[in-house]
Amino acid sequence: MALVRNNATALYRQIADRLRDEIAARLFEPSGRLPTENEIGARFGVSRVTVRLALDRLEADGLIERRKGKGTFTAGKRVQHPLDRLRSFHESLRLQGLDATMRPLSARIVATPRDLREDFGPHCLEVCRLHLVDGEPVALGRSLLPPALEPVVWQAAGNKPIYGILQDIVGKPVGGADIEVKAAAADAEVAVALGLPAGAPVLVMDRRSVFIGGGCADRSVFHIRSERYSFILSHRWEG
DSSP: OOOOTTSSSOHHHHHHHHHHHHHHTTTTTTTOBOOOHHHHHHHHTOOHHHHHHHHHHHHHTTSEEEETTTEEEETTOOEEEESSSOOOHHHHHHTTTOOEEEEEEEEEEEEOOGGGHHHHOSEEEEEEEEEEETTEEEEEEEEEEOGGGTTOOHHHHTTOOHHHHHHHHHOOOEEEEEEEEEEEEOOHHHHHHHTOOTTOEEEEEEEEEEETTSSEEEEEEEEEETTTEEEEOOOOOOO
């Protein structure tokens, strides 16, 4: 519907009201990203100044947030992670249509914790990767893996999930996982990686995955920005 140019309501207010209705209708899901200022201006046939006034109004009402160099997003947009399906952290992001990437931070051989020695032996591989959505960090993942994965070049692995890498190298698919989710305060390392102040609240997902037929596949801990992420568990009534 076109704007009413001779209406007493200013053009920027009409645009703000139109975008407000579209945000309420969830038309900008799943990423929450709004069109660029130029795209909005072309759509309504108005100047960039008018578009900015409309966005200023929505921002003042707490409906959108502007991220420098990234664009404009609906406020409070959260990534969702279903707990009733076995998916890697990265795969869960990608299946929501998000621009999800991973950045390798480190990979090294470490002493295996006592409870994993039966599966991994005295030493295992520790891999740290930063998970990003639209180029912004949402989670820091630290995984303990079988030492057979030591030759992996993690920079070259790109965005391939650990579950896929495990199957390629070990030759066995992951068949299940136990997951615990809790709240914590970000320590200095986590805070720097996620762009948070030290002590900020984060979600912690502790995951122990097993291969089909038995044996630990990985032990991973994800520190997650709580304002950007939520866990969803669906139940169905049976009886």
